[in-house]
Amino acid sequence: MAQKHHTHGSGPSQRQLRVGELIRRTLSDVLMRADVHDPDLNRHSITVSEVKASPDLKVATAYVLPLGGRDAQDALVALRRNAPELRHHIAKAMTLKYAPQLRFVLDETFDRMDDTRRMFADERVRRDVEHHDEDDDDSEGN
Known part of the structure; x- marks a missing residue:
């Protein structure tokens, strides 16, 4: 069985x-x-x-x-x-x-993607992401 x-x-x-x-x-x-x-x-x-x-x-x-x-x-x-x-x-x-x-x-996937794109286009978010990327680059060089 x-x-x-x-x-x-x-x-x-x-x-x-x-x-x-x-x-x-x-x-x-x-x-x-x-x-x-x-x-x-x-x-x-x-x-x-x-x-x-x-x-x-x-x-x-x-x-x-x-x-x-x-x-x-x-x-x-x-x-x-x-x-x-x-x-x-x-x-x-x-x-x-x-x-x-x-x-x-x-x-609603497409609506959520548009919302995410708008969020990443916000100046404050871009600044935070770029700052975080710089920190990652600094830690890799050590």
């Missing part, structure tokens, strides 16, 4: 990562080809940046963002409304025991 191995606290398993990436690619293809017949959804060019699968692979959370971030809430509503049909397309393309329930959330 096969033993079940569980990882605790160290992040997603290799299987979760593989399934998440496969769902991401499949979902991206379905959205790009406009396989879902909803004009509200198809008017958006949506990027699926990441999909995280739950440990039991029954729930998949897709991190999405429409091109340029425009009408993000409208795109999210359209995706959620069409989740059953998107799930059907994923089930046809994949060989999983269960088609995962799809959840959609806005990907």
Whole structure:
């Protein structure tokens, strides 16, 4: 009899990562080809940046963002409304025991990157970073 191995606290398993990436690619293809017949959804060019699968692979959370971030809430509503049909397309393309329930959330990674860039552009922060770099250079010379 096969033993079940569980990882605790160290992040997603290799299987979760593989399934998440496969769902991401499949979902991206379905959205790009406009396989879902909803004009509200198809008017958006949506990027699926990441999909995280739950440990039991029954729930998949897709991190999405429409091109340029425009009408993000409208795109999210359209995706959620069409989740059953998107799930059907994923089930046809994949060989999983269960088609995962799809959840959609806005990907805020780009906003956080912009905030980080703005922070590093601040004169006080740049001065502190440059001062810290000079200290590192001095300690390497000793």
